Amino acid sequence: xxxxxxxxxxxxxxxxxxxxxxxxxxxxxxxxxxxxxxxxxxxxxxxxxxxxxxxxxxxxxxxxxxxxxxxxxxxxxxxxxxxxxxxxxxxxxxxxxxxxxxxxxxxxxxxxxxxxxxxxxxxxxxxxxxxxxxxxxxxxxxxxxxxxxxxxxxxxxxxxxxxxxxxxxxxxxxxxxxxxxxxxxxxxxxxxxxxxxxxxxxxxxxxxxxxxxxxxxxxxxxxxxxxxxxxxxxxxxxxxxxxxxxxxxxxxxxxxxxxxxxxxxxxxxxxxxxxxxxxxxxxxxxxxxxxxxxxxxxxxxxxxxxxxxxxxxxxxxxxxxxxxxxxxxxxxxxxxxxxxxxxxxxxxxxxxxxxxxxxxxxxxxxxxxxxxxxxxxxxxxxxxxxxxxxxxxxxxxxxxxxxxxxxxxxxxxxxxxxxxxxxxxxxxxxxxxxxxxxxxxxxxxxxxxxxxxxxxxxxxxxxxxxxxxxxxxxxxxxxxxxxxx
Amino acid sequence: xxxxxxxxxxxxxxxxxxxxxxxxxxxxxxxxxxxxxxxxxxxxxxxxxxxxxxxxxxxxxxxxxxxxxxxxxxxxxxxxxxxxxxxxxxxxxxxxxxxxxxxxxxxxxxxxxxxxxxxxxxxxxxxxxxxxxxxxxxxxxxxxxxxxxxxxxxxxxxxxxxxxxxxxxxxxxxxxxxxxxxxxxxxxxxxxxxxxxxxxxxxxxxxxxxxxxxxxxxxxxxxxxxxxxxxxxxxxxxxxxxxxxxxxxxxxxxxxxxxxxxxxxxxxxxxxxxxxxxxxxxxxxxxxxxxxxxxxxxxxxxxxxxxxxxxxxxxxxxxxxxxxxxxxxxxxxxxxxxxxxxxxxxxxxxxxxx
Numbered sequence: 152x153x154x155x156x157x158x159x160x161x162x163x164x165x166x167x168x169x170x171x172x173x174x175x176x177x178x179x180x181x182x183x184x185x186x187x188x189x190x191x192x193x194x195x196x197x198x199x200x201x202x203x204x205x206x207x208x209x210x211x212x213x214x215x216x217x218x219x220x221x222x223x224x225x226x227x228x229x230x231x232x233x234x235x236x237x238x239x240x241x242x243x244x245x246x247x248x249x250x251x252x253x254x255x256x257x258x259x260x261x262x263x264x265x266x267x268x269x270x271x272x273x274x275x276x277x278x279x280x281x282x283x284x285x286x287x288x289x290x291x292x293x294x295x296x297x298x299x300x301x302x303x304x305x306x307x308x309x310x311x312x313x314x315x316x317x318x319x320x321x322x323x324x325x326x327x328x329x330x331x332x333x334x335x336x337x338x339x340x341x342x343x344x345x346x347x348x349x350x351x352x353x354x355x356x357x358x359x360x361x362x363x364x365x366x367x368x369x370x371x372x373x374x375x376x377x378x379x380x381x382x383x384x385x386x387x388x389x390x391x392x393x394x395x396x397x398x399x400x401x402x403x404x405x406x407x408x409x410x411x412x413x414x415x416x417x418x419x420x421x422x423x424x425x426x427x428x429x430x431x432x433x434x435x436x437x438x439x440x441x442x443x444x445x446x447x448x449x450x451x452x453x454x455x456x457x458x459x460x461x462x463x464x465x466x467x468x469x470x471x472x473x474x475x476x477x478x479x480x481x482x483x484x485x486x487x488x489x490x491x492x493x494x495x496x497x498x499x500x501x502x503x504x505x506x507x508x509x510x511x512x513x514x515x516x517x518x519x520x521x522x523x524x525x526x527x528x529x530x531x532x533x534x535x536x537x538x539x540x541x542x543x544x545x546x547x548x549x550x551x552x553x554x555x556x557x558x559x560x561x562x563x564x565x566x567x568x569x570x571x572x573x574x575x576x577x578x579x580x581x582x583x584x585x586x587x588x589x590x591x592x593x594x595x596x597x598x599x600x601x602x603x604x605x606x607x608x609x610x611x612x613x614x615x616x617x618x619x620x621x622x623x624x625x626x627x628x629x630x631x632x633x634x635x636x
Numbered sequence: 637x638x639x640x641x642x643x644x645x646x647x648x649x650x651x652x653x654x655x656x657x658x659x660x661x662x663x664x665x666x667x668x669x670x671x672x673x674x675x676x677x678x679x680x681x682x683x684x685x686x687x688x689x690x691x692x693x694x695x696x697x698x699x700x701x702x703x704x705x706x707x708x709x710x711x712x713x714x715x716x717x718x719x720x721x722x723x724x725x726x727x728x729x730x731x732x733x734x735x736x737x738x739x740x741x742x743x744x745x746x747x748x749x750x751x752x753x754x755x756x757x758x759x760x761x762x763x764x765x766x767x768x769x770x771x772x773x774x775x776x777x778x779x780x781x782x783x784x785x786x787x788x789x790x791x792x793x794x795x796x797x798x799x800x801x802x803x804x805x806x807x808x809x810x811x812x813x814x815x816x817x818x819x820x821x822x823x824x825x826x827x828x829x830x831x832x833x834x835x836x837x838x839x840x841x842x843x844x845x846x847x848x849x850x851x852x853x854x855x856x857x858x859x860x861x862x863x864x865x866x867x868x869x870x871x872x873x874x875x876x877x878x879x880x881x882x883x884x885x886x887x888x889x890x891x892x893x894x895x896x897x898x899x900x901x902x903x904x905x906x907x908x909x910x911x912x913x914x915x916x917x918x919x920x921x922x923x924x925x926x927x928x929x930x931x932x933x934x935x936x937x938x939x940x941x942x943x944x945x946x947x948x949x950x951x952x953x954x955x956x957x958x959x960x961x962x963x964x965x966x967x968x969x970x971x972x973x974x975x976x977x978x979x980x981x982x983x984x985x986x987x988x989x990x
Contacts, residue, residue, distance in 0.1 A: 337933050338751075347787025438837075568776075
C-alpha cells in the first residue's frame with residue numbers, strides 16, 4: 152500500500168471529481184477526525200463529499216486503483232469508532248446522498264440513499280400509517296447507511312429485530328469496485344441471503360448506495376407504563392414475570408439509580424420517589440388488543456412490589472417517559488467529565504447477576520457506573536464514568552469495560568448488541584470467536600475486499616493503535632442533538 | 637452412492653464426514669429433495685442422527701438444536717411452554733428438519749407479521765469446506781458481533797457449508813387466533829386486499845391467497861377479546877366469513893404442509909413483490925396450482941408432473957420435482973464466487989449451479 156497518501160495522489164483525486172467535492176484543508180478535516188467514540192481521533196488525508204452514487208463509485212474505484220484505505224461515514228454517531236478515519240486514508244462522507252427515492256405504501260417499502268436520516272424514513276412513511284421500526288437513540292441524526300453498516304438496534308429489538316430485519320435489498324459498491332444489487336422489493340429471498348450478509352459488515356465490504364427498507368404499520372395504540380422499584384432485582388423480577396406471562400411488549404427498559412439521577416438533572420424527568428430502579432414497559436397494537444393485554448400487564452405489575460406504577464395517559468406523557476430514557480446517557484455527561492458506553496449482551500435470566508457483578512467490579516475499580524438497558528433482550532449499556540484529565544482515567548475505565556465484556560461472553564452473551572465491534576471492541580473478538588472463526592470472517596471479508604482498503608482496523612484485532620484524543624462529549628451530544636444508547 | 641451415505645450423530649462427526657470425501661452435501665429428511673439432487677459422485681451426509689434440542693430456555697425466547705432435529709419435535713417442545721416459531725416452518729408434519737428448513741429458506745403463513753426464517757435465526761455451528769467446525773452469530777436474541785453468516789446460510793441450499801447446530805429466537809404463541817375467508821374474483825382484488833390489509837391497524841398474523849378458490853385468508857392473532865371487533869371491521873370492508881376453529885386449523889395445516897400441491901411435479905418458491913402478483917398469475921399455466929403468501933411477497937407454484945416450467949421473471953427456487961434449481965432470475969456478481977471460495981476453497985460442496 153502506498154504510504155501516507157501523496158500530494159500527487161491527492162491531485163489525481165481532485166481531478167477525478169467535480170470542484171468542491173474534496174476537502175483537504177486542516178480546518179475542514181478536523182470535523183472528521185472522530186465519531187461518537189470520542190476517546191479516539193485520526194485525521195484523514197482528505198474527505199470526499201460525493202453528491203451522486205456515481206461519484207461514490209468513482210471514488211471507491213480510485214481508492215482501489217491507488218490502494219488507499221477509505222472509511223465511509225454518515226453522521227459520525229458510531230459509539231464503537233466505526234467511522235474513525237484511517238491514517239493515510241480518506242473519508243467518504245455520504246450525507247449529501249440523502250434522497251428518499253421512493254415510498255411505496257402498497258408494498259410497504261421505502262427506497263433510500265445512505266445519507267437519509269433514520270427518523271426521516273418514518274416521517275415520510277407516516278402519512279400512509281407506516282413506520283420504520285429500528286429506532287436507535289440517535290435516530291434524529293444517524294443515517295440509514297450507518298444503520299446498515301452496523302446493524303443498528305434500538306429499544307424495540309425483541310419484538311422487531313435489528314436493522315437487518317428491515318432491509319430487503321440494497322445496491323452497493325464493493326471495495327473491489329464492483330457494483331452489486333442484492334435482494335429487492337420482496338420480503339422473501341431466494342438463494343443465500345446476500346442482503347443479510349451485507350448488513351452489519353461495519354464498512355468492511357463496501358458502501359451501500361441504495362437501500363430498500365420494509366415499513367411496518369404504525370401501531371394504533373400504545374400503553375406505556377413506568378414502574379419504580381426499591382431494588383434493581385425487583386425490577387428484574389418484574390421483567391421475568393412479564394416475559395413468562397406470554398405478553399410480547401414492544402419495549403422493556405430498565406434504568407438504575409445513577410441513570411435516573413442523570414435524567415432528572417438533564418431533562419427534569421420525574422420518577423417515583425425512593426426508586427433505585429425504574430422499569431418501562433410498552434404495549435402496542437390495535438386498541439382492542441392493547442386493552443386486553445394491559446389488563447394482564449397491570450395484574451403482573453400490581454404484584455411486582457413496585458413503589459409506584461405510572462401509566463402514560465396520553466401521547467405527551469408517553470413522549471416524556473421516552474425522553475427521560477433516551478436522554479439518560481448524554482445526561483450522564485452532567486455527572487462526569489467523561490464516560491464510556493458499553494453494549495454487552497447477557498442471557499436475560501442472568502441480568503440480575505450481571506448487574507451485581509458490574510456493581511462489584513466498578514466498586515473495586517473505584518469508578519462509578521450507571522446502567523440503562525434493554526431488559527427485554529438482555530442488552531446492557533453500562534456507562535462507566537471517569538475523568539480523562541487523570542493520568543490513568545481512561546485506562547482504568549477501559550480496563551473495567553473489558554472486564555464487563557468478558558463477563559458477557561462468559562455468561563453466553565455477546566460483546567455487542569447493537570453498536571458493533573468497530574475499533575472499540577476489536578480486541579475482544581478473540582474472546583467470542585476462535586482463531587478458525589476469525590479466519591473464516593477474514594476470508595469472507597477478503598472476498599469483498601481483497602486489498603483490505605475498506606475501513607481497515609475495524610472488527611478484527613489489529614496491530615496499529617488508533618490515536619487517543621481529548622476527552623469530553625461529542626459536539627453534537629453537547630448540543631443535545633444526539634445521545635448514546 | 638446411497639451405500640456410502642454418512643450418518644454423523646455429533647457436530648464433530650459431521651466435520652469428520654465432510655472431510656471424508658472430496659464432494660459432499662448434507663441432506664435432511666428429503667421433504668425438499670430438489671435442493672440436494674446433485675451429481676452422483678457427491679457423497680450425501682444424512683443428518684438423521686444429528687438430532688436433539690441442545691438448549692431451550694423459555695425465558696430467553698431462544699433454543700438451540702442440532703440440524704437434523706425434526707421441526708415438529710421442536711414445535712412440540714415450544715408449544716409445551718406456550719411458545720412457537722412465528723414464521724410457521726413448512727413441511728413440519730412431513731418431517732422437515734431444522735437444517736433443511738434453513739438451507740431451503742422457506743417460511744410459512746406466519747411470516748407475514750413478524751418476519752421470515754431469516755428474521756429468527758440467531759446463530760449457527762457449521763462445517764466449512766475445509767472441514768472446520770465453526771460457530772458464528774450468537775445464542776442471545778441480540779448480537780452484532782461479526783458478519784451475519786447465520787442469515788447468509790438461509791436459502792444457501794447446502795452449497796457453502798454443512799449446518800451442525802442452529803439457534804433461533806422464538807415468541808410467545810398468540811393467546812388466540814381467528815381466520816377470515818374473503819372471497820375475491822381476480823388478481824386485482826387480491827392485490828387490493830393485500831395493499832390495504834398490509835398497512836391496516838389490525839396487524840394481521842397471516843395473509844394469503846388461494847386464487848383457484850377465489851379466496852384470501854386473513855388470520856388475526858393475539859388476545860381473543862379483540863377478535864370480534866377486529867374481525868367485524870374487516871368483514872365490513874370485504875364481505876366474507878369467519879372460519880370455525882376446525883376449518884381454519886385444517887386450512888392452515890394444508891398451507892403449512894403444502895397438501896394442496898401436486899404430489900409429484902415441480903414445486904417452486906417465487907420471491908415476489910406485492911405489486912407483481914397479477915403479473916405472476918398471468919404467466920402461471922392453467923394446469924398449475926398456486927398459493928400467494930405473506931401478503932403478496934411469496935408465491936408457491938405447483939406444476940403437474942411433466943409440465944414445463946414457465947419463464948419466471950422473479951427469483952425462484954425449485955424445492956421438489958423436475959425443474960432447474962433456480963428457474964427464475966439470479967444475481968450474478970464476481971463477489972458471489974469469491975465468497976464461495978472463501979467458505980469452501982476446495983469446492984467440497986456443490987456450486988449453486990450444480
